Amino acid sequence: MSVSNNPGGSSQKRGVPLISMRNIQKSFGSVHALRGASVDVHAGEIVALVGDNGAGKSTLVKVMAGVHGFDSGDYEIDGVPAKINNPSDATAYGIQTVYQDLSLCNNLDAVQNLFLGREMTGSGWFGRRIKRAECEVRAREVMTRMRLGNLSLTRPVGAMSGGQRQNIAIARSILWTPKVVILDEPTAALSHSAAEQVSSLIRSLADEGLGIVIVSHDIHHFVVNSTDRIEVMRLGANAASFRSKDVTGEQVVNAMVGGNEGVNLAG
Ligand SMILES: Nc1ncnc2c1ncn2[C@@H]1O[C@H](COP(=O)(O)OP(=O)(O)OP(=O)(O)O)[C@@H](O)[C@H]1O
Ligand SMILES: [Mg+2]
Known part of the structure; x- marks a missing residue:
């Protein structure tokens, strides 16, 4: 087991990440939703954001997608500070979001x-x-x-x-042709075989060089089997970071609920 001091990112040298968010703070009135959250997204990589209800996952991806601003921290795209004030700014940077309700007209x-x-x-x-x-x-x-x-x-x-x-x-x-696609619970309502199909679709997009960010509660199947890196969020900050192939669903869940203090396999 290797240990990384770089939660939120990856210590592998793979060039400048498509997206780098560092120490992001965000409050909604008296609710301190993000307390120094960080995440990197590289080209060709599928990053899972996991955590208990209220951990700050949706808030973090909404900051990434320009839905919310943030109070402090650094948000860089291709190594340059991002100027994102609304969702169309994020779209112009090549960031697309698929929300859980899919926003389709039936x-x-x-x-x-x-x-x-x-x-x-x-x-x-x-x-x-x-x-x-x-x-x-x-x-x-x-x-x-x-x-x-x-x-x-x-x-x-x-x-x-x-x-x-x-x-x-x-x-x-x-x-x-975006650079980054954010998916909120892409497999939540799907059968096993439909989820597998979505998984292989997401993998083929990553293989084309897109960066993929996925918020998911489907730890034991989708997250450990179909992503590359797992960022565990707790109380608005990063609790642990794992390479998906090195970890079990149980270890991830332990980190989500606080039973795995300091453990980190992302190195
Ligand atoms: N627009 C908002 N106004 C006020 N508080 C908010 C808002 N959005 C989120 N919060 C609060 O911020 C915290 C983090 O919420 P967030 O939705 O990011 O959690 P989450 O990790 O996505 O949880 P879940 O797994 O339940 O979707 C919660 O305490 C939530 O109540
Ligand atoms: Mg959420």
Whole structure:
């Protein structure tokens, strides 16, 4: 067992991380939600953020995604201080988030959902027809890249399974070629086989060089089997950091609840 003094990051020399958050503090009125939280995300890496309810995971990823500001600490992207005041600033840096509710419109098909809110509208009837065709081509490209080529682009997503809907939400996040994708509980409502499919999709995105951040309570299956590094948060700070392949679900849970003080396998 190797010990690292670098919770929140990785002591492996792999160049400048895509994202580096250091010692982030964030209060909501009298609630001190983040008390010096840190996390690094490298290209090609899947990082799990785990912790008990209220540990600060969602707050940390919302700061990363520009939903919340922060009170103090350092947030760098590609080694440069990030200037993020809202979610569109984060999007401009190449950070996309897939929220747990997926934010899909059930009565619309996959193409419409992929381009929701950002359709390229042409002028007049003919122009719109052309744009729909372009959207379909682009949607097909992305789905093929994600090895989801056989998913219907024209069926309402409300008629699809939870796993298919999750995959469409992920496809939407990568449509504009982001550098980092944040996923909040991607496997929470999924069957074992659907979760496996989402896992392999996320791994293929990491293999293309994206950095992936996943908030998950699915410690014993998804987190230990399908991620590269695990950051354990407790009371708004980092409690431990593990390489996923070196740890058991039980060790992670112990660190979440405080039974594993000081143990750290991330080196
Ligand atoms: N918008 C907000 N206003 C006030 N307090 C908040 C807000 N968002 C989060 N908090 C508080 O900050 C703390 C951390 O919450 P957060 O949602 O980040 O936890 P979490 O680790 O995501 O928990 P869970 O596993 O339950 O989703 C909690 O005490 C929560 O009540
Ligand atoms: Mg949360």
